[in-house]
Amino acid sequence: MYGVTYADADAEYNDADAVIFGVPYDHTASFKAGAREAPTAVRRASYNFEEFHFEHGLDQNQPVVCDYGNCDDFILPEDMIEEVKFAVGPCIREGKFPIVIGGEHSATIPVIQSFDSKKIALMTIDAHLDSRDEYMGTPNSHACVTRRAADHIGIENCCAVGVRAIGREELERDDVIPHVTAFEVFDHGIEWAVKKALDGFKADKVYLSIDIDGIDPAYAPGTGTPEPFGLTPYDVKKAINLVGDRLAGFDVMEICPPADPSGITSVLGARLINEALAVLGKNLRQ
Ligand SMILES: [Mn+2]
Secondary structure, three states, X not given: OOOOOOOOOEOOHHHOOEEEEEEOOOOOOOOOOOHHHHHHHHHHHHHHOOOEEOOOOEEOOOOOEEEEEEOOOOOOHHHHHHHHHHHHHXXXXXXXXXXXXXXXXXXXXXXXXXXXOOOEEEEEEOOEOOOOOOEOOEOOOHHHHHHHHHHHHOHHHEEEEEEOXXXXXXXXXXXXXXXEEHHHHHHHOHHHHHHHHHHHOXXXXXXXXXXXHHEOOOOOOOEOOOOOOOEXXXXXXXXXXXXXXXXXXEEEEOEOHHHOOOOHHHHHHHHHHHHHHHHHHHHHHO
């Protein structure tokens, strides 16, 4: 690949436990574009950290990680979706752990579609429910992520945590996507929220998709659609560990480097990826 690779993600694809894919796509952005720059920004930020995760007793190279590079960029979301399926699908079918750096949240759609529909649940951390049938003329917008996932894996295997922005048409229908609001997380704690999500899933394995706007804009200002009253980074760190041995894939979406002059949002994104890698490392060691 060209450019910078994720820190210590220098294994060959065939040897890797986990594979990192960048999806520099932001053509359906509704407010502020720029997420296409996030894969590179997050990779750069990954060099900020110690290679030893003392809390977990793991080095950064456990698990073994390959940085696959970026998917090609396209204009239409349907083309992006085919490209991501082409890149990430084999990794999932071979039992490797996919890590995707968006790009817009729409890139989660083809990742979920690449899993066996009966064997995966989707937990999102997101300010938005993103459950519209279509948005701005496409069913594959960033505003349709949980609806498209529900089409594939069933509504009972979807849950959005940290939500605090829902359209009236998303709530006034029979098949509302299961969700836990940010206000409920604040009142009852992240342990309660994640347990509620996990207990609702029929599938055992869980793909955890982090829209960085799920975290409060005070901590993660660099995103296209910031929404106050968000989760803390510590809530999300805990959520990753609470999913624990059910974790089967991970992404960090919607970081927008042009809106992140200090770079702190990309640093947080890389740190959350490291946390997911540490959980995978512990799972593999068991
Ligand atoms: Mn969002």
